[in-house]
Amino acid sequence: MQTKPSSQFRILSEKPTRMREANELDWKRGKVKPFVSNIRAKLRPRPMPMNIVQDMDGLPSVVLTEPNGSSVKVVLYGAQVVSWKNEQKEELLFRSSKANWKQPKAIRGGISVCFPQFGNVGSLEQQGISRNRLWTLDMDPSPLPPSDNHSSLDLILKSTREDLKIWPRSFELRLRISLSCGKLVLISRVRNTDNKPFSFTFGLCNYLSVSDIRFVFFFFLIFNIEASIFLISEVCSKFFSEVRIEGLETLDFFDNLMNRTRFTEQADAITFDGQMDRVYLRTPPKIAIIDHEKKKTFVLKKNGMPDAVVWNPWERKAKEEDYKSMICVDSAVIETPVVLKPREEWKGYQELSTVSSSYCSGQLDPRKVVYGFH
Numbered sequence: 174m175q176t177k178p179s180s181q182f183r184i185l186s187e188k189p190t191r192m193r194e195a196n197e198l199d200w201k202r203g204k205v206k207p208f209v210s211n212i213r214a215k216l217r218p219r220p221m222p223m224n225i226v227q228d229m230d231g232l233p234s235v236v237l238t239e240p241n242g243s244s245v246k247v248v249l250y251g252a253q254v255v256s257w258k259n260e261q262k263e264e265l266l267f268r269s270s271k272a273n274w275k276q277p278k279a280i281r282g283g284i285s286v287c288f289p290q291f292g293n294v295g296s297l298e299q300q301g302i303s304r305n306r307l308w309t310l311d312m313d314p315s316p317l318p319p320s321d322n323h324s325s326l327d328l329i330l331k332s333t334r335e336d337l338k339i340w341p342r343s344f345e346l347r348l349r350i351s352l353s354c355g356k357l358v359l360i361s362r363v364r365n366t367d368n369k370p371f372s373f374t375f376g377l378c379n380y381l382s383v384s385d386i387r388f389v390f391f392f393f394l395i396f397n398i399e400a401s402i403f404l405i406s407e408v409c410s411k412f413f414s415e416v417r418i419e420g421l422e423t424l425d426f427f428d429n430l431m432n433r434t435r436f437t438e439q440a441d442a443i444t445f446d447g448q449m450d451r452v453y454l455r456t457p458p459k460i461a462i463i464d465h466e467k468k469k470t471f472v473l474k475k476n477g478m479p480d481a482v483v484w485n486p487w488e489r490k491a492k493e494e495d496y497k498s499m500i501c502v503d504s505a506v507i508e509t510p511v512v513l514k515p516r517e518e519w520k521g522y523q524e525l526s527t528v529s530s531s532y533c534s535g536q537l538d539p540r541k542v543v544y545g546f547h
């Protein structure tokens with residue numbers, strides 16, 4: 174028997190995908206009510222077209238596209254966003270050239286969902302179990318408002334008997350991924366379907382693609398042209414970073430590289446000259462990741478996830494040159510784990526967007542001085 178996909182899906186591959194098999198299983202177990210959800214789907218405003226494709230290694234993935242050309246690709250294994258492209262088809266997320274696409278290893282890059290444990294603090298595998306499971310389409314994402322005129326995908330992960338042996342709490346983890354007007358929105362929801370309360374930590378690992386995070390030593394000249402004579406009026410040198418994070422200044426953070434010792438951020442902005450793995454606490458709802466070279470600023474807005482993790486492995490851990498062009502700025506709940514009573518639901522919102530900018534935030538950009546402020 175084949176699962177009848179809802180009308181907005183176009184199956185590109187004739188080979189049965191693991192996702193279809195998983196949905197078939199749910200269908201047989203009576204978990205999916207095709208009649209009711211088909212009617213609901215018909216009543217809903219029709220979303221943008223989405224394609225289900227088989228990726229490398231036969232992993233089923235969904236591609237959402239907007240009429241302006243921007244797109245997002247989600248692998249159902251781990252519900253991992255592996256690509257987000259803007260109107261110019263420029264990739265905005267980092268994916269390691271050595272990314273492992275073989276299950277059960279998580280793919281390094283994109284955006285990964287970490288639940289019920291973020292990082293390695295706890296008894297579970299690093300980043301919990303959700304990124305190493307095959308998710309399915311969520312036919313009934315209520316009570317979230319139906320998605321309207323933007324491209325949207327609802328996925329769900331339910332605890333299985335095997336999961337309960339590792340983490341004995343029954344849960345439903347839902348993820349809505351929406352692409353609209355250049356914004357990539359991820360709404361995560363965790364429901365306690367157990368008969369006892371449970372607590373968890375959570376994170377969305379955002380691997381952002383940047384020009385070069387390293388601190389560069391600039392030597393530059395400022396000169397005057399007066400009476401056709403080049404007059405070197407000043408010789409300046411300055412350390413300058415192409416990539417900086419703003420919004421985390423003055424906050425407390427746990428330094429994972431120093432046994433989670435708590436510090437207070439002293440810098441005006443976060444720049445990189447080595448490995449970094451920090452959990453910034455009670456962060457503001459908006460963080461800017463400014464890339465001078467690409468003249469682009471990532472804006473990360475979040476709600477329900479008070480902490481932010483900043484991570485770069487540098488060459489010590491990366492074993493490759495890739496680390497220079499990536500930075501992880503994660504939305505997370507770590508310091509105070511979420512506690513859910515039976516039937517309660519937690520919701521976390523994340524919005525990523527980019528603005529074109531040559532934003533200097535008060536810093537002197539030497540190339541602007543030399544080449545002018547155009």
Ligand SMILES: O=P(O)(O)OC[C@H]1O[C@H](O)[C@H](O)[C@@H](O)[C@@H]1O
Binds near residue numbers: 450451482483501503
């Ligand atoms: O290598 P992964 O398991 O994907 O984790 C990548 C990184 O994610 C987070 O940012 C953690 O704070 C790091 O400690 C961890 O190394």
